[in-house]
Amino acid sequence: METQVYSVHDIYPHIRIVMGMVIGLGVTRLLSGVARIVQHPTQYRLYAIHLAWVASVLLMLVHFWWWEFGLYEVSHWTFGKYLFIIGYAIVLFLLSALLFPDSMHGYESYRDFFYARRAWFFGLLAATYVFDVVDTLLKGEAHFARFGNEYMIRTPIFVIACLLAIVVKSPRYHASLVVLTLVYQVWWILRLFDTLE
Numbered sequence: 001m002e003t004q005v006y007s008v009h010d011i012y013p014h015i016r017i018v019m020g021m022v023i024g025l026g027v028t029r030l031l032s033g034v035a036r037i038v039q040h041p042t043q044y045r046l047y048a049i050h051l052a053w054v055a056s057v058l059l060m061l062v063h064f065w066w067w068e069f070g071l072y073e074v075s076h077w078t079f080g081k082y083l084f085i086i087g088y089a090i091v092l093f094l095l096s097a098l099l100f101p102d103s104m105h106g107y108e109s110y111r112d113f114f115y116a117r118r119a120w121f122f123g124l125l126a127a128t129y130v131f132d133v134v135d136t137l138l139k140g141e142a143h144f145a146r147f148g149n150e151y152m153i154r155t156p157i158f159v160i161a162c163l164l165a166i167v168v169k170s171p172r173y174h175a176s177l178v179v180l181t182l183v184y185q186v187w188w189i190l191r192l193f194d195t196l197e
Contacts (some may be wrong), residue, residue: 016068019065029097036100049114051110052178053114054100063185064088070143088128118165122166154184161180
């Protein structure tokens with residue numbers, strides 16, 4: 001029986017299609033939620049921190065699709081690596097679903113829902129930072145080294161900030177965290193991901 005040998009140029013587009021479907025579901029979830037707010041602005045009271053997280057997660061999804069082009073350089077694919085990448089995309093989708101649930105039954109506002117589900121949301125958000133380290137290592141040592149010491153300092157800081165957000169209900173803390181996250185995301189993208197290399 002002959003074994004078929006596939007090149008990375010055959011495998012990666014296949015993986016990217018599945019990854020794109022999951023990320024597309026997340027983007028669709030967020031955009032549908034925003035559209036629902038536009039269509040029925042008085043149905044549930046809006047909450048600025050919730051909306052800021054919507055913007056942050058949308059940026060994460062779009063950025064994820066952009067930076068995962070780097071997987072094109074992975075020369076040896078295994079089912080485990082494939083599952084990991086799809087798992088990472090699923091976690092990002094779940095963040096979207098936690099911002100705009102299927103039903104808001106039992107909640108008067110997005111504020112109530114956000115704080116009631118913050119353990120899930122920030123637990124998954126913390127997981128994305130850990131997943132990102134593994135994802136970066138998958139792309140090779142040179143890729144990992146490109147981010148320098150800043151990467152290894154910022155990752156545990158964001159993980160700890162997310163874990164604190166699970167137990168802290170202070171709107172001031174949550175507002176500070178989402179503003180810091182959004183500003184840092186934009187700064188990180190412009191410095192290191194503006195152009196694909």
